[in-house]
Amino acid sequence: MKLFTLLSLLLLVGCTANPRYRTGGEERLQQIEETLESKYTTNDYLRLGMILQDYLGKPYKGMSKYEEGVDCSHFTQSVFKKFDRTIELPRTAADQFKTGREIPYSLLYYGDLLFFRTEGRKISHVGIFVGDESFIHASSSNGVIISSLNEKYWAERFAGARRILD
Numbered sequence: 001m002k003l004f005t006l007l008s009l010l011l012l013v014g015c016t017a018n019p020r021y022r023t024g025g026e027e028r029l030q031q032i033e034e035t036l037e038s039k040y041t042t043n044d045y046l047r048l049g050m051i052l053q054d055y056l057g058k059p060y061k062g063m064s065k066y067e068e069g070v071d072c073s074h075f076t077q078s079v080f081k082k083f084d085r086t087i088e089l090p091r092t093a094a095d096q097f098k099t100g101r102e103i104p105y106s107l108l109y110y111g112d113l114l115f116f117r118t119e120g121r122k123i124s125h126v127g128i129f130v131g132d133e134s135f136i137h138a139s140s141s142n143g144v145i146i147s148s149l150n151e152k153y154w155a156e157r158f159a160g161a162r163r164i165l166d
Contacts, residue, residue, distance in 0.1 A: 038109075040165055044083075045110055051082050052128065052136050059143040072126050075138040076113060079128065080164060087164060093126040100162035111165045114149070116157040123159055 059069040070078065073093045080087040089096050097115045108114075108129050114137075116125040127137030133149045147154060 038165060048079075048083050048111055049130075051079055052130065055079065055144045056136070056146070057143060058138075060138050060140050070138050070144065071140075072138045075144060076126050076128060084165075089164070094123040096126055097123045097160065097162065100164040101166060103161045103163045105158070105161065108161055109163065111163075113162045113164060115159045115161065116154065117159045118157055125157070129161065 055070070055075060061069040061071040061074065073089075073091060073096060076096060077089040077091060080089055089099060093115060096113060100113065103109070103112055110129060110131050112129040114127045114129050114135050115123050116127075117123060118125045125137065127135040127147070129135050130146065134146050135149060135154075136144065136146050138144050139147070149155060149158065
Protein backbone atom coordinates (compact mmCIF):
# COMPACT_ATOMS: atom_id res chain seq x y z
CA MET A 1 0.00 0.00 0.00
CA LYS A 2 2.84 2.40 0.87
CA LEU A 3 4.52 1.64 -2.44
CA PHE A 4 1.30 2.38 -4.33
CA THR A 5 0.90 5.70 -2.49
CA LEU A 6 4.50 6.67 -3.19
CA LEU A 7 4.22 5.80 -6.88
CA SER A 8 0.94 7.73 -7.17
CA LEU A 9 2.53 10.78 -5.54
CA LEU A 10 5.54 10.62 -7.86
CA LEU A 11 3.26 10.30 -10.87
CA LEU A 12 1.22 13.33 -9.80
CA VAL A 13 4.30 15.46 -9.15
CA GLY A 14 5.86 14.41 -12.44
CA CYS A 15 2.74 15.40 -14.36
CA THR A 16 2.33 18.92 -13.04
CA ALA A 17 2.32 21.55 -15.74
CA ASN A 18 5.46 23.61 -16.14
CA PRO A 19 4.80 26.95 -17.80
CA ARG A 20 6.87 27.39 -20.92
CA TYR A 21 7.17 31.11 -20.38
CA ARG A 22 7.59 32.62 -16.98
CA THR A 23 6.46 36.08 -16.02
CA GLY A 24 8.41 38.46 -13.84
CA GLY A 25 12.13 38.29 -13.21
CA GLU A 26 12.75 41.98 -13.69
CA GLU A 27 13.41 42.40 -9.97
CA ARG A 28 16.12 39.72 -10.06
CA LEU A 29 17.72 41.26 -13.16
CA GLN A 30 17.86 44.65 -11.44
CA GLN A 31 19.39 43.04 -8.33
CA ILE A 32 22.08 41.38 -10.46
CA GLU A 33 22.87 44.62 -12.29
CA GLU A 34 23.16 46.51 -9.00
CA THR A 35 25.47 43.81 -7.65
CA LEU A 36 27.82 44.17 -10.61
CA GLU A 37 28.17 47.96 -10.36
CA SER A 38 31.40 49.25 -8.86
CA LYS A 39 33.13 52.59 -8.52
CA TYR A 40 36.48 50.92 -9.25
CA THR A 41 38.01 50.77 -12.72
CA THR A 42 39.91 48.03 -14.51
CA ASN A 43 43.14 49.80 -13.56
CA ASP A 44 42.10 49.66 -9.91
CA TYR A 45 41.57 45.90 -10.14
CA LEU A 46 44.95 45.50 -11.87
CA ARG A 47 46.53 47.39 -8.98
CA LEU A 48 44.74 45.08 -6.53
CA GLY A 49 46.18 42.13 -8.43
CA MET A 50 49.68 43.54 -8.07
CA ILE A 51 49.19 44.02 -4.34
CA LEU A 52 47.99 40.42 -4.03
CA GLN A 53 50.95 39.17 -6.06
CA ASP A 54 53.34 40.92 -3.66
CA TYR A 55 51.93 38.82 -0.81
CA LEU A 56 52.25 35.44 -2.57
CA GLY A 57 54.72 33.25 -0.69
CA LYS A 58 54.78 35.45 2.41
CA PRO A 59 54.94 33.18 5.46
CA TYR A 60 52.06 32.64 7.83
CA LYS A 61 52.39 34.50 11.11
CA GLY A 62 54.49 32.33 13.40
CA MET A 63 56.04 30.19 10.63
CA SER A 64 59.33 32.05 10.57
CA LYS A 65 61.33 33.58 13.40
CA TYR A 66 63.16 35.93 11.05
CA GLU A 67 60.50 37.16 8.65
CA GLU A 68 57.32 38.98 9.52
CA GLY A 69 54.27 36.95 8.51
CA VAL A 70 50.51 37.37 8.29
CA ASP A 71 47.47 35.42 9.36
CA CYS A 72 44.36 35.26 7.19
CA SER A 73 42.48 38.26 8.56
CA HIS A 74 45.59 40.42 8.83
CA PHE A 75 46.31 39.55 5.20
CA THR A 76 42.90 40.73 3.96
CA GLN A 77 42.97 43.75 6.25
CA SER A 78 46.37 44.93 5.01
CA VAL A 79 45.61 44.20 1.32
CA PHE A 80 42.48 46.35 1.36
CA LYS A 81 44.23 49.10 3.34
CA LYS A 82 46.99 49.24 0.70
CA PHE A 83 44.41 49.19 -2.08
CA ASP A 84 42.23 51.99 -0.69
CA ARG A 85 43.15 53.77 2.53
CA THR A 86 39.48 54.48 3.23
CA ILE A 87 38.74 50.76 3.61
CA GLU A 88 39.20 49.64 7.20
CA LEU A 89 38.42 46.01 7.84
CA PRO A 90 38.09 44.63 11.38
CA ARG A 91 40.95 42.48 12.67
CA THR A 92 39.27 39.05 12.85
CA ALA A 93 37.68 36.90 10.14
CA ALA A 94 34.47 36.67 12.19
CA ASP A 95 34.21 40.46 12.40
CA GLN A 96 35.10 40.90 8.72
CA PHE A 97 32.20 38.55 7.93
CA LYS A 98 29.87 41.21 9.35
CA THR A 99 31.14 43.94 6.97
CA GLY A 100 30.36 44.70 3.36
CA ARG A 101 27.45 43.35 1.36
CA GLU A 102 26.50 39.68 1.27
CA ILE A 103 27.06 38.17 -2.18
CA PRO A 104 25.71 34.84 -3.43
CA TYR A 105 28.29 32.33 -4.65
CA SER A 106 26.98 32.59 -8.22
CA LEU A 107 27.81 36.33 -8.34
CA LEU A 108 31.34 36.28 -6.92
CA TYR A 109 33.59 38.97 -8.35
CA TYR A 110 37.31 39.62 -8.21
CA GLY A 111 38.18 41.08 -4.81
CA ASP A 112 35.21 39.68 -2.86
CA LEU A 113 36.00 38.30 0.58
CA LEU A 114 35.34 34.59 1.05
CA PHE A 115 34.69 33.13 4.50
CA PHE A 116 35.10 29.62 5.84
CA ARG A 117 34.29 27.62 8.95
CA THR A 118 37.54 25.73 9.58
CA GLU A 119 37.04 25.40 13.33
CA GLY A 120 33.57 24.06 13.92
CA ARG A 121 30.63 26.40 13.40
CA LYS A 122 32.36 29.77 13.78
CA ILE A 123 33.82 31.85 10.96
CA SER A 124 37.54 31.29 11.31
CA HIS A 125 39.17 31.84 7.90
CA VAL A 126 39.01 34.48 5.16
CA GLY A 127 40.47 34.86 1.69
CA ILE A 128 40.05 37.01 -1.42
CA PHE A 129 38.35 35.75 -4.58
CA VAL A 130 40.59 36.05 -7.65
CA GLY A 131 38.34 34.44 -10.26
CA ASP A 132 38.23 31.05 -11.92
CA GLU A 133 36.98 29.34 -8.73
CA SER A 134 40.18 30.42 -6.91
CA PHE A 135 41.07 32.54 -3.93
CA ILE A 136 44.23 33.85 -2.29
CA HIS A 137 44.65 33.46 1.46
CA ALA A 138 47.16 33.01 4.25
CA SER A 139 47.38 29.27 4.85
CA SER A 140 48.71 28.25 8.26
CA SER A 141 50.82 25.50 6.66
CA ASN A 142 51.98 27.17 3.43
CA GLY A 143 51.82 30.94 3.91
CA VAL A 144 50.05 33.11 1.33
CA ILE A 145 48.88 30.86 -1.52
CA ILE A 146 46.15 30.52 -4.12
CA SER A 147 43.68 27.67 -3.56
CA SER A 148 40.69 26.34 -5.47
CA LEU A 149 37.16 26.58 -4.15
CA ASN A 150 36.62 23.21 -5.82
CA GLU A 151 38.98 21.49 -3.37
CA LYS A 152 36.88 19.32 -1.08
CA TYR A 153 38.32 20.90 2.08
CA TRP A 154 37.32 24.45 1.09
CA ALA A 155 34.04 23.51 -0.58
CA GLU A 156 32.82 21.79 2.59
CA ARG A 157 33.77 24.74 4.78
CA PHE A 158 32.60 27.67 2.63
CA ALA A 159 30.38 29.94 4.73
CA GLY A 160 29.68 32.94 2.50
CA ALA A 161 31.04 35.95 0.70
CA ARG A 162 31.03 39.70 1.23
CA ARG A 163 31.66 42.52 -1.23
CA ILE A 164 33.83 45.28 0.14
CA LEU A 165 34.66 47.02 -3.15
CA ASP A 166 31.36 48.73 -4.01
